[in-house]
Amino acid sequence: MVFWSQCEELDGTVKSVLEPVAADIDRENIIPEDVLNQLFDVGVFDLGDSLGDLLCKVRVVARYSPAVAHTLLVHAGSWLALGRPELGRGEILALSITEPGGGTDLRASLKTKAEREGEAWYITGTKIFTSNAPYASDYVVLAVGPAGPSLYRVSRSGNVKYELLDLIGLRGTGASIVHYERAGGQPVGTPGKGIKEALKGINLGRLGYGAIALGIIDASLRIIVEKASSTVIFGRELLTYQGIKWRIADIHMKARALEDLIEAIVSRAGDTWIVDPERAAIVKVMGAEAAQKASWAAVQIMGGRGLARWSKPERLQRDARALDIGEGAREVLLDYIASQAVKAYT
Numbered sequence: 092m093v094f095w096s097q098c099e100e101l102d103g104t105v106k107s108v109l110e111p112v113a114a115d116i117d118r119e120n121i122i123p124e125d126v127l128n129q130l131f132d133v134g135v136f137d138l139g140d141s142l143g144d145l146l147c148k149v150r151v152v153a154r155y156s157p158a159v160a161h162t163l164l165v166h167a168g169s170w171l172a173l174g175r176p177e178l179g180r181g182e183i184l185a186l187s188i189t190e191p192g193g194g195t196d197l198r199a200s201l202k203t204k205a206e207r208e209g210e211a212w213y214i215t216g217t218k219i220f221t222s223n224a225p226y227a228s229d230y231v232v233l234a235v236g237p238a239g240p241s242l243y244r245v246s247r248s249g250n251v252k253y254e255l256l257d258l259i260g261l262r263g264t265g266a267s268i269v270h271y272e273r274a275g276g277q278p279v280g281t282p283g284k285g286i287k288e289a290l291k292g293i294n295l296g297r298l299g300y301g302a303i304a305l306g307i308i309d310a311s312l313r314i315i316v317e318k319a320s321s322t323v324i325f326g327r328e329l330l331t332y333q334g335i336k337w338r339i340a341d342i343h344m345k346a347r348a349l350e351d352l353i354e355a356i357v358s359r360a361g362d363t364w365i366v367d368p369e370r371a372a373i374v375k376v377m378g379a380e381a382a383q384k385a386s387w388a389a390v391q392i393m394g395g396r397g398l399a400r401w402s403k404p405e406r407l408q409r410d411a412r413a414l415d416i417g418e419g420a421r422e423v424l425l426d427y428i429a430s431q432a433v434k435a436y437t
């Protein structure tokens with residue numbers, strides 16, 4: 092537990108900010124500005140701390156709103172892809188990579204262009220599923236420039252227009268279609284190396300999905316234990332049934348394994364924040380699976396009440412589902428993990 096306990100003192104504060112509004116965020120599909128401001132005030136969006144501290148914050152926030160945790164994580168991934176610049180207070184970043192042609196085969200679907208006129212650069216194209224679009228002051232955009240795929244920092248302006256998507260999971264994280272209409276931008280990083288540089292943020296995102304998964308598991312286990320210890324069925328507390336205890340054990344074991352794996356990756360990354368891509372992919376696949384199982388169990392133990400629309404278990408299982416698609420589809424990551432395994436055993 093090198094870092095998981097570090098931001099536990101934030102739990103009470105985050106709970107008091109998010110618990111009263113989490114269902115509304117999900118229903119309205121947007122995080123109100125005053126909620127973001129409160130989270131800035133208590134330091135949730137500060138990125139200067141260690142990678143472990145960030146992941147711990149993502150986990151704590153995800154207990155109450157996985158969508159808000161996702162917004163924090165995408166902000167951090169964009170910041171890493173930009174080379175960890177100083178940010179002003181209240182600034183939120185977005186990473187705008189995926190295009191309507193498909194997110195898996197990035198190179199084939201990349202149509203957004205960057206054109207130079209004198210010292211100025213203009214970005215033109217359409218992206219899809221850009222999280223944080225409604226909140227971002229700056230967008231880190233992958234576009235084809237003279238040297239090939241490169242990253243550009245585009246500031247919010249009238250030439251950046253977004254349409255919020257109505258998804259079933261992580262509602263409120265602001266996933267949007269974004270149109271860049273000759274939007275002014277500045278190149279960042281090495282020209283032609285945009286995909287590699289975006290992957291720094293994407294790999295952090297994959298690792299962070301493991302922290303979101305842990306937050307969903309924490310919230311699910313709280314629901315399960317509370318219900319199981321306060322309900323008597325056929326004359327026995329639910330918690331005394333082996334079927335319930337083994338289910339709790341199964342979820343808890345996976346959470347512990349995930350904690351330790353994330354901790355080992357963070358320790359290897361050190362101050363660089365550059366995470367091992369293979370292990371980040373493993374964390375994402377394992378985390379999504381465990382979070383889906385845990386949130387499904389939370390719905391189940393609540394009986395019919397677990398199916399109530401906007402109830403916490405219902406929201407958690409929709410959010411857990413999204414973890415298998417965002418930051419790279421599960422099958423693509425399994426293909427990659429398999430290729431690493433084949434290399435290791437050849």
Ligand SMILES: Cc1cc2nc3c(=O)[nH]c(=O)nc-3n(C[C@H](O)[C@H](O)[C@H](O)COP(=O)(O)OP(=O)(O)OC[C@H]3O[C@@H](n4cnc5c(N)ncnc54)[C@H](O)[C@@H]3O)c2cc1C
Nearest residue numbers: 186187188189193194195220221222416417418419420422
């Ligand atoms: C909630 C959410 C937030 C997101 N946030 C961002 C963001 O901030 N910025 C951004 O740029 N993008 C973002 N994305 C996009 C995300 O990265 C893509 O959705 C993802 O990469 C998959 O791309 P796609 O949706 O276009 O699906 P496609 O690439 O069209 O793939 C469709 C499906 O094909 C299957 N598939 C693909 N390859 C294989 C294979 N090799 N074997 C078997 N099956 C396969 C998978 O099941 C996959 O889901 C977000 C997505 C979601 C859901």
